[in-house]
Each structure stands twice: as C-alpha cells, then as structure tokens.
Amino acid sequence: MNPQMTQGLAELLEQVTGFIFPNEIEIHWSMLIVVYPYVTGLVAGAFILASLVKVFNIQEIQPTYRLSLLTALAFLLVAPLPLLLHLGHPLRFYEILLTPNPTSAMAMFGFVYAWYLMAVLLLEIWFEYRRDLIAMARSASFPLNVFYRALSLFSQDVSQEALAFDRKAIHVITIVGIPSAFLLHGYVGFIFGSVKANPWWGSVLMPIVFLMSAIVSGIAIVIFLYMVLTALRGEPIEMACLDKITSYLFYAVIVDFSLEALDFIHRLYQSEESVKILGKLITHKLFMSLIVIQILLGMLIPLGILVLAKARRFNDDLRKLLYFTAVILIQLGIFATRWNVVIGGQLFSKSFRGLMSYKMEVMGIEGLLVALGVLALPFAVLAVLLRLLPTKPHEEAAPELGGALPPPARTA
Amino acid sequence: MKVPEQVRRLALLIAILAGVTLLARFVLIPRALVSTDLHWAEAVQREVAKPVKFAGAVACQDCHEDVVVKKAKGFHKGVTCETCHGPAAKHTEEPGAVTPPAPRDRRFCPACHTYDPSRPTGFPQINPTAHNPLKPCISCHNAHDPVPPRVPRECAACHAQIERTKAVSSHALIACTTCHKAPERHKSAPRAALPSKPETREFCGTCHSAGTAAKDAPKEAPKVDLSTHGGRSLCWECHYPHLPEGRT
Numbered sequence: 001m002n003p004q005m006t007q008g009l010a011e012l013l014e015q016v017t018g019f020i021f022p023n024e025i026e027i028h029w030s031m032l033i034v035v036y037p038y039v040t041g042l043v044a045g046a047f048i049l050a051s052l053v054k055v056f057n058i059q060e061i062q063p064t065y066r067l068s069l070l071t072a073l074a075f076l077l078v079a080p081l082p083l084l085l086h087l088g089h090p091l092r093f094y095e096i097l098l099t100p101n102p103t104s105a106m107a108m109f110g111f112v113y114a115w116y117l118m119a120v121l122l123l124e125i126w127f128e129y130r131r132d133l134i135a136m137a138r139s140a141s142f143p144l145n146v147f148y149r150a151l152s153l154f155s156q157d158v159s160q161e162a163l164a165f166d167r168k169a170i171h172v173i174t175i176v177g178i179p180s181a182f183l184l185h186g187y188v189g190f191i192f193g194s195v196k197a198n199p200w201w202g203s204v205l206m207p208i209v210f211l212m213s214a215i216v217s218g219i220a221i222v223i224f225l226y227m228v229l230t231a232l233r234g235e236p237i238e239m240a241c242l243d244k245i246t247s248y249l250f251y252a253v254i255v256d257f258s259l260e261a262l263d264f265i266h267r268l269y270q271s272e273e274s275v276k277i278l279g280k281l282i283t284h285k286l287f288m289s290l291i292v293i294q295i296l297l298g299m300l301i302p303l304g305i306l307v308l309a310k311a312r313r314f315n316d317d318l319r320k321l322l323y324f325t326a327v328i329l330i331q332l333g334i335f336a337t338r339w340n341v342v343i344g345g346q347l348f349s350k351s352f353r354g355l356m357s358y359k360m361e362v363m364g365i366e367g368l369l370v371a372l373g374v375l376a377l378p379f380a381v382l383a384v385l386l387r388l389l390p391t392k393p394h395e396e397a398a399p400e401l402g403g404a405l406p407p408p409a410r411t412a
Numbered sequence: 413m414k415v416p417e418q419v420r421r422l423a424l425l426i427a428i429l430a431g432v433t434l435l436a437r438f439v440l441i442p443r444a445l446v447s448t449d450l451h452w453a454e455a456v457q458r459e460v461a462k463p464v465k466f467a468g469a470v471a472c473q474d475c476h477e478d479v480v481v482k483k484a485k486g487f488h489k490g491v492t493c494e495t496c497h498g499p500a501a502k503h504t505e506e507p508g509a510v511t512p513p514a515p516r517d518r519r520f521c522p523a524c525h526t527y528d529p530s531r532p533t534g535f536p537q538i539n540p541t542a543h544n545p546l547k548p549c550i551s552c553h554n555a556h557d558p559v560p561p562r563v564p565r566e567c568a569a570c571h572a573q574i575e576r577t578k579a580v581s582s583h584a585l586i587a588c589t590t591c592h593k594a595p596e597r598h599k600s601a602p603r604a605a606l607p608s609k610p611e612t613r614e615f616c617g618t619c620h621s622a623g624t625a626a627k628d629a630p631k632e633a634p635k636v637d638l639s640t641h642g643g644r645s646l647c648w649e650c651h652y653p654h655l656p657e658g659r660t
Contacts, residue, residue: 153421165416
C-alpha cells in the first residue's frame, strides 16, 4: 500500500464511529459512481419526455421534442465515461468487449447501453432528421454538405410516402423506446436493488424509484435547456409548452416523492435488524444531503413553487422565474438522491454497528474536478449537436437543386 | 411490397456494422486474446513467484504425530498448526535451525476467545481482564486439546450473551438450572449432550399461574389464568424467557 493511501486511511479511521469490519473503511464507489446514475437518469428522463410527443401525441410540447432527443444523446454518449474512469485503468475497457459476460449484472450495462444507443436513440434521431439532413446537404457548403450527405446515408427520397414512412418508423421506435428507457434506468436501479447484503440498497422498489427520479430529472433538464437556449437565441418562450411540461414535471415529482415515502415507510414498519443503523445514517451522516437537500430543497420547495405557479395566475415573466428556480432545485435534489444511494449505502458497516466517513478527493481521477468535468461534458457535446442538427425543422427549400421540399414532418 | 429507400440504406449500414463486429470478433482477434487465461497469466505468475512460507496442514504430522493425533480429537481440530505457530516452511526444511514460535502469553488466545456478541452462542468466550488476570492461558488450558481445566462453574462461561440479557431482566435472580437441566456431560461435550428445555405451559405456571399451583411463587411474579390466557399457545411463543417483558 502506498504511504499516501495509508495516511488517508489513517485520517478516516478517526472518523469511524462504532464497530466496523476492516475492509469497510475505504469507500470504493466514489463521486464518479454518483455521477453515473445521475447522467443515465437524465438520458432516460429526456427520452420519456420526447416520447410523450410521439406516442401520446401531446402537441404543446413539440418545441422540445428534438431538444429532448439530442439531450438524451449527449448525456448517453457521456454516461459510460464515469465508469471508464472509475476502472482505474480506463484503457482496459476493451476487455469486456473481448469477453462479454451474459450472466454478470454489472456487465449487463454494456448490452443495455448498446441496445438503447444503437437500436433506439440513434435510429429515432436518424428518422427524425433524415428529411432535414437531405435539405441541409443541399443548402450547405463544402465540407458540411458532404458530412450531412453521409449522415443521411446518401438518402435522397423526400417524397410524401417516404416521409410518412419516417413518421411511422419514429412511432414504432418510440413505442419500443419507452420500455428500453425504462430498462436502461431500471437496470441502474437493479444494480443497487439486487445487493441483498446491503439493506440501504436491497429493495425491489429501487429500480422503480430510480426510474421515477430519472423522469423527474430528465424533464427538469430539458426545461432548463429549453429556457436557456431560447434566451441565448433571443427567441420568445412558448408559454403553453412550458406550462404543459412543468405540469408533467409536477406529476412526476409527486409520484417520485410518493414512491420514496412508500419505501421509507415500508422500511420503518418492517423494522428489520438494520433499521437502527439506517436511522443513525439518516440523522448523522446524510442529514444534510437527504433531509435538507433531497427532500426539502429538491422536492418539497419545488413542489410548493410549482403549486404556486399553477394555482395563481401570475404573469409570464414571474412564472418563468418560478419554473426556472424549481428545475434547478430539482436537479440539485436528484443529484443528492444519487449521492444518498451510492455514498449512503457505503457509510454504514455490514455489522450494523458502526458508521464510516467518505472523504472526497479533489484532484485525483475519482475526484471532484473530474466529476465536474464529466458533468460539464454533455453540455459541450449538446452544443456541438445543436449546431449540427438544428432543433427547428429546416424550412428553406433549394429549388434549383431538386425542387421544393415538402413541409416539415409533423406527427399526424 | 416495396421496401422504402431509407430502410434499405439503414439495413445496409446495420449489416456492415454487424459484419465488421463479427469479423473482428471471430477472425481478426486471435483466439488467445479472448481467452481469460491470458488475462490472468500475469497474476498467476506473480502469485507463483511469491516465496512459499507455509508448510501446509499435513506437513507437521510426519514428525509431531502425537500432537497431531491429540489435536485431531479436540475442539481445535479445525485450527491448523500454523494458525498459532506461524508459517513453518523453513522449519520443515531445517528442523533444528529454525523453530516456529509458540504463543505462550495472554495476548494470543483472546484474539479468538474474547467475548464478542457477534460470535456464535456456545463458543467459549471470556473477558480477558476479569478471567484469571495475568495468568498465561497455557497454565490451565492445553491448546492442543482445549478443554476447560474444570467444568465451568456457571453457564455464562459459554452462553455469555444470554447471561448478559438475563442479568438485566426480571428473571435475573432465577438460576439457569431452574428451567434447564444440564447433564454433566454437557460441560465437556456440549453438542452431544444437550440441556433440557421446559415443554409445557404448566412449567411457567409454577410461578405465573393465578391459581393454587403458584402459591409458593414470589408475589412479584405476574399472575395469569392459564385456562384463558393465550389460548393453546406455549408461553415462549409470545414471551422471551431470558428477557420477559411482563412487570407487576
């Protein structure tokens, strides 16, 4: 063991309370493993929001449809990064490709991820943008036109029948995509929920709780991005759209809150042998992140704000301000939720008689700066995606190149 | 049916991707690289290169047969010689030059035998501060055949957790033998000769029944009418006799 690590562990030893087993002092799943379910949750949530437009045919939120898809893609591309960094030797990752393991719950992420990225998200985005890619390939100059042409797979057919087929394909993919998005984040919850040795994690409700909190955070991030983007572009916000999405956000937060409360009451009533140490965990180690940030700041206050904004007929500006505050608080709350699950589950001893401490690194590969970098990266990816793939349907025709294009695809 | 143009292009792309993946996996990547043996080869070499320190569980009996035979019958039969005497590979090579240490002071045995509530009940556990202070363990116990030098005076020697529970209960003044009849052999062969346990409601009734059956019982003992209380359930299905909750 290197001397630095020994010193670090010696410092931690003083913060241990009660009795712990020798191998429990070091918290192995660090900040990066908090970032991983958070980022994955945003993907699933943003996709569910997009599917509301296509499957449930809710026209008010059409302005955020493409933004939701691109948000999901940007975050999905970054989602495996915290895991790769956490490997310690990121370049060893190819080994899981060489020796795929279909019976390991951990290795299953590779399959779930590949399915979701390749069979759902990229396909849906391709069908959604195919017409625009063809149009942009015609109007853009070199080298972008070649790029767009390659992205459209050199497709040329923009007849009404072809566009109708696109719409039908998107519909089918979205219907397959909803259970896939549930699978993606339900899987992340399953990883924790299936650890039966850990009473803080081991619960069949875990995948469902993860899923609902994912939907909450995904909707909130799309609202945030929509408001920021319209402000940056100097465009007006469609208040009908904003009111509608925040209604969905409101319902999602209610369901999420109820599920977490159900989980809590269930544990309390079952009162298994772990209940005392979990009580101590909540009141000592997680008081700030669970009671104050997750429940109060991340749920009750945003719920109050949303109720206020819905119940009173405020003017548009005040409503925007209230919504914006609520979505930021909700993001904070959901991040705290992930923190409480991942870090919280490692802060008590399996002997149920002692509590450990987590000391976050700042500079190291699993430290704060890397985590912040990983959290910022999807926004950079999204900026590039938004530049290449505009969220507004391509209106201008290029008559001299191939006749007028039919009007942009809209759901029937 | 006419296949739409975009589906044909997409199908081509997917076919190419699948083809490249299969080609890479089954043709380009050498079979040895996919095998986990290669991935572990270095770790195996590293482990093999480590010097051998332990002689193993059977090496000792070649020379120390008397001790091995004795130990094989005792409670320490599952504990290997090197657990207490340390790695002895060098001793097997040069028996005269290197002698394995034998722990003779009081610090060694409590590693396993200090009282700890998470140890199984019945496992011999002592409080090292109170148990014959300063006396080396081996002056009374032979580690190769560890039996108590004399039979334990009280049950707490092994059943410490129950003893501690009972001590704070309203049954504190009742001796274990009031309810359990322990044959003498239980003290030397605890699992072969088990103590008895009460079997009927009437047994508890000798102190706790409201009728004449408990006329000699202390008056603090809570009294119930056995004919109506608890139906046909046995007393210990609801009450834990080592920590009964009833108070008068």
